Amino acid sequence: MNRFAIGFTALLFALGATQALAVTTAQRYATITGTASGPAPNQCTQGYANQCPTSSCTCVQVPNAVVGKVTGKLSIAGAGTANLFLTFDNGLRTVSSGGSCTPFFGVAQLTTTFRGKPSSETLNLNGVNCSPLTTTNSPVLGGFGISKSPAPVNGGKGYGKVSGFLDPSGSVSLTLHGPITE
Amino acid sequence: MEARVRNQRLREERIMRKLIVLLTIAILALGASPVLAITVHQTFIVTGHLGVTTSTGKCTSLAYPAMCPAADTCVCYTATKTSLHTAKGGPLTIPPGTTQVAVSVDTKDTTSKPGCRPAWGEIQYNQTNGPSNATIEFFASLCQPLAPTLPQSFSGGGALTKGLLVTPVGPVSATGFGTATGTYTGASGDNLTLDLTAAVFAP
Numbered sequence: 001m002n003r004f005a006i007g008f009t010a011l012l013f014a015l016g017a018t019q020a021l022a023v024t025t026a027q028r029y030a031t032i033t034g035t036a037s038g039p040a041p042n043q044c045t046q047g048y049a050n051q052c053p054t055s056s057c058t059c060v061q062v063p064n065a066v067v068g069k070v071t072g073k074l075s076i077a078g079a080g081t082a083n084l085f086l087t088f089d090n091g092l093r094t095v096s097s098g099g100s101c102t103p104f105f106g107v108a109q110l111t112t113t114f115r116g117k118p119s120s121e122t123l124n125l126n127g128v129n130c131s132p133l134t135t136t137n138s139p140v141l142g143g144f145g146i147s148k149s150p151a152p153v154n155g156g157k158g159y160g161k162v163s164g165f166l167d168p169s170g171s172v173s174l175t176l177h178g179p180i181t182e
Numbered sequence: 183m184e185a186r187v188r189n190q191r192l193r194e195e196r197i198m199r200k201l202i203v204l205l206t207i208a209i210l211a212l213g214a215s216p217v218l219a220i221t222v223h224q225t226f227i228v229t230g231h232l233g234v235t236t237s238t239g240k241c242t243s244l245a246y247p248a249m250c251p252a253a254d255t256c257v258c259y260t261a262t263k264t265s266l267h268t269a270k271g272g273p274l275t276i277p278p279g280t281t282q283v284a285v286s287v288d289t290k291d292t293t294s295k296p297g298c299r300p301a302w303g304e305i306q307y308n309q310t311n312g313p314s315n316a317t318i319e320f321f322a323s324l325c326q327p328l329a330p331t332l333p334q335s336f337s338g339g340g341a342l343t344k345g346l347l348v349t350p351v352g353p354v355s356a357t358g359f360g361t362a363t364g365t366y367t368g369a370s371g372d373n374l375t376l377d378l379t380a381a382v383f384a385p
Contacts (some may be wrong), residue, residue, distance in 0.1 A: 049292065053251045065201035068266070092249060092302075094319040094341035096357035098221060098383040103300070103321040105291075124293035126300045127323050128339040133360055133381055134223065141337045141361055143298025143323030159297040160328060161337050178328050 014169055021037070025158070028180040030076035031106060033083060034065030036170040044085040047147065048124035049106045054091025061085055062172050067112050076180055077119055077155060080112025084172070088129065099131030121155035122147040125174070129166050137165035144176055157180040224272035225379045226306055226318065226342070230264035231284055232366050232374035234271075241284035244304040246319040250286035259285040259366075261374055266316065268309045274356070274382065275348045276316070279309040284375070287324055298325040301336065303362075313353055316345035318378055320362040333373075336364040342380055349384070358382035 039058035043050060049059070062084035069075045086106035093102045106125040113119065127142015145159035146152060160178015165171070204275040240256035241247035250256035261283035268274045285303040292299045320340025327334055342358040360380030367373045 003267070041293065051291070053249065079255055092321060094246070094321065094339070094343065094381065095360040096343060096361065098343040098357065098381055099359040100341060101321065101361075103338075105300075124297075126291075126298065127291060128321050128361075130339040130359060130361060133379070137338070139361055139364070141323075141338055141339055143293060143325040145292065145294025145297030147294060159294050159325060161298075161323075161325060161335070163337070178325070 023181055025179050025181040026074050027072035028076040029073040029177045031068040032065050032082050032174045034062040034172050036172050037061045043087040046085045049085040049087045049105050049107045051105050052087060052089055054089055056091035058088050067110055077110050078112040078114030083109045101128040101130040103128050117154045119154040121152035122150055125162055127162055138167050140164045140166050156180045184239050191324060221381050222273055223381055225269035227267045227378050228376040230261035232259050232261045234259050237300050240286040244284045246304040247284045247286035247302045250288055250302050254288045255290040255361045256286045256288050277309045277312055277314055277348055279307055282306040296326040298323040314346050314348055314372050317343050319343055322362055333365040333367040338362050354384040356382050356384045
């Protein structure tokens with residue numbers, strides 16, 4: 001009986017370990033909202049944002065932005081805050097007489113609580129911010145990926161799309177979604 | 183005497199009718215000019231087969247894709263069987279012509295592996311036996327498939343930097359800007375679709 005109990009316990013531990021190590025890939029979502037600073041000269045100096053292909057760049061920061069969840073969807077990082085750094089390459093701007101789109105390279109440094117534990121991860125982003133098109137907001141479209149460096153703490157790996165807006169008034173609202181492995 | 187008066191009246195009526203016709207034409211012409219100055223929203227659609235060129239390095243045939251940084255590792259995608267259309271329901275039309283598509287993709291500067299890579303693209307259209315033309319520049323993030331059954335996707339924006347486009351009242355020069363989204367099925371036929379939903383301005 002003792003042997004049976006020990007064997008059963010070992011089996012339970014093994015199953016538990018398997019559960020703990022199980023990784024799943026699923027479509028996950030996050031939102032980042034905040035207020036941007038005015039553009040400062042030159043590129044940002046943080047990670048992926050530290051690039052300026054044409055040497056004609058400005059840096060926009062969104063300090064202490066709010067990281068949130070999308071109702072009814074699995075979460076990328078839980079809830080918390082983020083510091084967002086966006087380098088806009090004005091030399092790459094595509095221009096028309098009525099408006100333009102400006103490419104950007106950015107990082108979002110997330111500090112959140114995810115599944116009840118402290119979590120941190122850095123997202124690399126690229127895309128464009130255009131003049132208002134169909135609404136009064138300036139649309140943002142692009143992609144993101146979870147950076148390997150610095151390594152995520154209690155976070156996943158993956159990538160996906162970014163959409164939302166960043167208005168000249170400074171109002172920022174981004175939604176991210178994609179296949180994330182946790 | 184009575185006949186002379188009738189003839190005089192008929193002549194006056196003829197002159198009046200001519201005046202009315204001329205006035206109507208003038209009103210229509212004046213009315214048409216402001217119509218051309220308005221902004222219209224229309225979607226430009228590019229279709230084709232996109233394939234990476236055998237030579238490494240960025241595209242150099244068109245100006246905007248040539249801006250992919252020399253210090254990075256860029257590859258050039260060019261498209262065949264290309265065609266530029268406009269969405270139905272808008273005033274602009276694209277007559278048959280030749281469309282050149284080039285996209286430089288920065289493979290070094292990906293957001294993650296797998297992830298999303300910066301892409302510099304340009305579309306050049308010229309009408310066959312006609313004056314219409316268009317140049318569209320765009321910057322987009324080219325992301326790996328978001329699910330196993332999906333293609334790669336473009337997500338970005340750009341501008342119709344110059345164009346001579348056909349409208350119901352004739353060709354007009356126009357520019358515009360807007361969001362650019364598209365898909366690229368790299369493994370199954372290299373099909374490319376790209377939509378530029380743009381606000382177009384005609385002077």
